[in-house]
Amino acid sequence: MEGFVFYNVKNTPFKIYGLYEPCAEGQFKRMPQSVAKFGNDWMPELANNTAGGRVRFNTNSGRIILRVITRHKGQMFHATPMMEAGLDVYLDLNGKSLFVGGTKPEFDLREEGYDDMFWLGEGKDNAVTVNMPLYGELYDLQIGIEEDATLSAHAPYKHERPIVFYGSSITQGGCASRPGKSYQALISRKYDTDYLNFGFSGSARAEDEIIDFIAGFDMAAFVSDYDHNAPDPEYLKKTHYKMYEKIRAKHPDVPYFMVTKPDFAYRDEDFERRCIIMESYLKAYRSGDKNVYFIDGSAFFNGADVWDCTVDCCHPTDDGFVRMANFIGDVLAKVMDL
Numbered sequence: 368m369e370g371f372v373f374y375n376v377k378n379t380p381f382k383i384y385g386l387y388e389p390c391a392e393g394q395f396k397r398m399p400q401s402v403a404k405f406g407n408d409w410m411p412e413l414a415n416n417t418a419g420g421r422v423r424f425n426t427n428s429g430r431i432i433l434r435v436i437t438r439h440k441g442q443m444f445h446a447t448p449m450m451e452a453g454l455d456v457y458l459d460l461n462g463k464s465l466f467v468g469g470t471k472p473e474f475d476l477r478e479e480g481y482d483d484m485f486w487l488g489e490g491k492d493n494a495v496t497v498n499m500p501l502y503g504e505l506y507d508l509q510i511g512i513e514e515d516a517t518l519s520a521h522a523p524y525k526h527e528r529p530i531v532f533y534g535s536s537i538t539q540g541g542c543a544s545r546p547g548k549s550y551q552a553l554i555s556r557k558y559d560t561d562y563l564n565f566g567f568s569g570s571a572r573a574e575d576e577i578i579d580f581i582a583g584f585d586m587a588a589f590v591s592d593y594d595h596n597a598p599d600p601e602y603l604k605k606t607h608y609k610m611y612e613k614i615r616a617k618h619p620d621v622p623y624f625m626v627t628k629p630d631f632a633y634r635d636e637d638f639e640r641r642c643i644i645m646e647s648y649l650k651a652y653r654s655g656d657k658n659v660y661f662i663d664g665s666a667f668f669n670g671a672d673v674w675d676c677t678v679d680c681c682h683p684t685d686d687g688f689v690r691m692a693n694f695i696g697d698v699l700a701k702v703m704d705l
Contacts, residue, residue: 368482371432371511376422376497380520381510384561385419385499385529394506395420395499397565398580405576409569412504418539419532419551419564420499422508423459428516429489431456433470436480436507437500448472449545452503456485457547457556459494459521464556469545472503480507494521498547501540502568526560526705528585533578534592537629538566542682550683553692558705560587571596573606575613582617588703589614589621590695594628594664595681600639608647615656622658622702623651629664629691630681641665662698667691 376383383389387396396415403414437452448471449455455469470483487493499505512518532538532551540549547553551562565571565581571593591610597603611623625648627641641663648661667690668676668683676687683691699705 368432368511370514372514373432373434373509373511374518376508376510380518381422381424382521384421384423384524385563386417389420394504395508397563398577402576402580405574406567407570407572410567410577413539413567413570415504416502416539417499417505418501418546418549418566419562420505422497422499422510423495423521424510425492425494425519425521426487426512426516427490427492428487428512428518430484430486430513431495432482432484432511433497434480434482434507434509434511435470435472435505437472438504438506447542447544450501450540450543452500453545454500454508455498455545455547457496457498458487459496462559464496466547469547482511492517496521498545498552501543501546501549524555524559524561526558526587526703528587529561529563530554530588530590530699531563531565531581531584531586532590532592533565533571533581534590534626535566535571535595535628536568537595537682538571538592539564539568540566541568542678542684543688544685548685548688550688550691550695553688554696554699557692557696558700560705566592567596569596572598572602573610578610578613582614586618586621588624588699589618590624590626590699592626594626594640594644597640600636600643603640604643604646607643608650611647611651611659615651620658622660622699623656624660624662624695624698624702626662626695627664629667629683629687630677658702660698660702662695667694
């Protein structure tokens with residue numbers, strides 16, 4: 368586009384967060400296929416979803432253009448195209464973040480490109496964060512800035528060691544209206560902290576190879592939130608404490624948070640699952656681990672408008688994610704002194 372210069376975000380001074388080897392050739396990903404193959408049939412595709420991926424940079428350009436190449440099938444009835452395949456833009460100002468806008472992907476994109484322009488304000492040096500799609504596959508991202516504008520690195524996060532989240536489609540971000548509304552993104556902006564999103568829709572089942580891979584990352588804390596994807600209570604019991612032991616073996620000192628699923632319906636199975644996770648917590652605590660914490664998901668959604676917290680009695684709306692972020696974020700902040 369005339370008057371703009373385009374830069375590939377895999378090059379400096381851009382900094383990419385939340386992805387696996389983000390500057391390598393090929394599409395962006397959270398996990399290599401050599402690891403994803405040990406999950407269920409959905410995992411190879413989900414590993415290439417960019418949930419939690421972010422690009423940060425500074426510019427005094429009054430306008431920027433996102434040039435996106437992505438694939439989007441538009442198959443989920445309860446999700447927006449912006450959540451599945453869109454990106455959204457924030458300005459980071461004096462400890463707060465201002466939402467600028469989001470891209471507008473079509474319902475059926477087959478590795479095709481599109482451009483979207485955003486106005487940042489003339490004559491200002493803006494710190495910009497671009498959140499990548501929660502479910503779509505992103506093949507290329509270029510940022511266009513005005514020809515006479517400056518481009519430099521964004522300041523690092525106040526808390527650079529990432530919080531690692533592992534869990535279900537809710538953890539991945541379903542069904543936020545757009546990427547910046549997942550509960551991890553909300554926590555990240557509030558507390559200026561990096562994070563890794565290992566939420567895998569219908570596919571987080573604590574397989575040994577998957578957990579071994581995740582345990583290999585440096586981390587400031589680990590949040591276990593895969594209750595929903597354990598096929599039954601017996602499976603949850605078989606894997607839940609075992610996963611804790613695997614993470615603890617590599618990270619003996621980081622805070623470890625055990626979360627139960629938020630849509631607590633007071634069915635017998637829900638009570639059983641909650642008790643299994645509580646038993647894991649008590650076993651770890653009684654064994655001498657004083658840096659393990661239980662977070663009761665049944666407390667996330669309550670009050671007269673509780674039914675407005677989800678789109679389908681399971682996946683949170685934006686309001687539901689705000690409540691999750693406030694509850695989980697408060698616990699993390701107190702424990703980690705964020």
